[in-house]
Amino acid sequence: MRGPLVRSLHICASILLLLVLCMHESSGNVLGYSKSSALAERRADLLLPEISPNAAPQPFLPLLAPSPLTPFTNSTIPKLSGTCVLNFTALSNMMMVTSTDCMAAFAPVLANVVCCPQVEATLVILIGQSSKYTNTLALNGTLAAHCLSDFQQILVGQGANDSLSKICSIRSSNLTGGSCPVSDVSEFESTVETSNLLAACGKIDSVNECCQQVCQNAILDAARKLTEKAYSLLNLDGSHVFSDHTRINDCKSIVLRWLGSKLEPSRAKEVLRGISNCRINKVCPLKFPSMSHVIEGCGAAKSNQTACCSSVESYVSHLQRQSFVTNLQALNCAASLGVRLRKANITNNVYSQCRISLKDFSLQVGVQESGCLLPSLPSDVVFDQSAGVSFLCDLNDNIPAPWPATTQLPASSCNKTVKIPALPAVASGQRNFQRTGSNYAASLMASVALWILM
Structure with missing residues (x-):
């Protein structure tokens, strides 16, 4: 019964979303920026700007009206096993955030960046x-x-995706605990230099941790x-440790759980998500399907730019149906596709020739794409x-997608003068398109509705 009921709710929500969109469109309030005009204004020769690492990109907050989404957030009483030792009530606020991050309609398209990292952090x-x-640090x-099972039941009861x-x-x-030989808290604290x-x-630098790896190196050492311990029990030397990747990964999970016990939950979440x-x-995170059509349309023997760009845009449109990506992931996706084409x-x-930008690698929102x-x-x-x-x-x-200079993937962004989250950002002199909240909301709502119906 649950499957048909949820499907019906999804369809109802989708119809309401489209109706809202129609009302917004009929009022004459349309977005001031369309895909075609944006493409016309991109500069083909624009390179990534050299800016201060402290100049973080300014975010935009698209809103979705609550009424059509009510079916996704109705709470239900979960059926729990009664045997789980985890105190879900103590972390009720974090559980609610996790449910929202993994809301039924959004979980698949936000899985890689938002939903799954939050699920993993909450469990830890x-x-x-x-x-x-x-x-004990393991079950x-x-x-x-x-x-x-209880964890998932609670999340689904609060509106999360049931898959x-x-x-x-x-x-x-x-x-x-997997293959890690230590899960007892007392033994952990007598083995690891917990103060270090x-x-x-205890607190990480969210911008620089990925490059400096201060916390990550400490976790690896622990x-x-x-x-x-596994080798000392067998009276073997520790020379095998560096090649024992599976056991080290299992022990990393134990280390993270210990941090989750010592840090205040919100601080622990900040560290784990970072x-x-x-x-x-x-x-x-995108999967690249066969690009034979692009190769045929843009090969060395071809000179028809229109046909080439048509095949490139068609290919990119398939990538856009997969998921939302971060700005740095978009850079990696542009580099990966470019290397394959080279x-x-x-x-x-062809990125410059066909005016492909970084946002073209992420899920598109709204009828204006x-x-x-x-x-x-x-x-x-x-x-x-x-x-x-x-x-x-x-x-x-x-930001125009950067075309790779060679057939090798570019070096890590840590080797560049611009660090996250400052890369990418609006280039100097580049037009910054303004969008009204209500119109952008309508477009995003329509996008979600169409995605649900697919």
């Missing part, structure tokens, strides 16, 4: 906080299964200390009964 903190009473297999395990690849084994760990991770974003921003002997800068790049630093979805649903978009998104 839940286990860490419970260790104050259980004296056994049976408890892990019950607790994960979080699949969306975020979460298994009950993620709540156990807290000094490095995980190696724990891993050595560390996860270092990993997230390093890669492009390896296919397409040497002309305006891309939303998420900020490179962690952010959450916000739900307010009166204001609706909102999430941050970095409107400094009219």
Whole structure:
């Protein structure tokens, strides 16, 4: 019964969303910026600006009216196992944030950047906080299964997507100790230099941690200390530790849970989300389908720019249906696609030729096809009964996609003078398009409605 009911609610919400859009459009209030006019104004030869690392991009907050989204946020009473040792009530506020970050309609398209990192951080903190009473930083297999089920039931009851395990690849084994030989709190604290760990991770520099890795190195050192226990028990030297990646990763989870027990929950979340974003921003999360059509349209023997750009834009439109990405992820996606095209002997800068910008790699919002790049630093979805649903978009998104100079992926952004979150940002003299909140909301609402119906 649940599946058909949820589907019906989704369809009803979608119809309401489209009706709202129609009312906005009929009133004559339309966006002052369209895809075609934006393309006409992009400068093909514009390079990424050299700006101060402290000049963070200014975000934009698109709002979604609450009424059509009410079906997604109705609370239901979850059926819990009654055996889980995790204190969900103590972290009720964080659980609510997690439910909102993973709201039914948005979870799949915000999974990589917002939903799943928040889910992972919440589980870590839940286990860490419970260790104050259980004296263990891991659950056994049976408890892990019950607790994960209860965790998901509570989130779904608060409006979260009911497929979080699949969306975020979460298994009950993620709540156990895995192959790490230490899970007892007392043994952990006698093995690891906890004062050094807290000094490095008590508060992280969200901008510089990804490059300087102060906290991450401290976590790695602690995980190696724990891993050595496995070899000392077998009377072996610790030379195997550096190659024991699986055990080290399992021990990293134990270290993170200990931090989750020692730090105040909101501070622990800041640290965990900051560390996860270092990993997230390093890669492009998009899957690249076959580009044979682009190669055929833009190959060396071809000189028809119209046909080439048509094939490039068609290909990019498939990428835009996957998910929202951060501004740094968009840079990685542009580089990955560019390298693939160069390896296919397409040497002309088709990004410049076809006016492809960074926002073209992110999910498009609204009938005007305006891309939303998420900020490179962690952010959450916000739900307010009166204001609706909102999430941050970095409107400094009219940056032309940089074409790679070689067939090799460019060096890490840590090797550049511009650091996150200052890269990318609006170039000097580039037009900054203004959008009214109500009209942008209508467009985003329509986008969500169409996505639900697909």
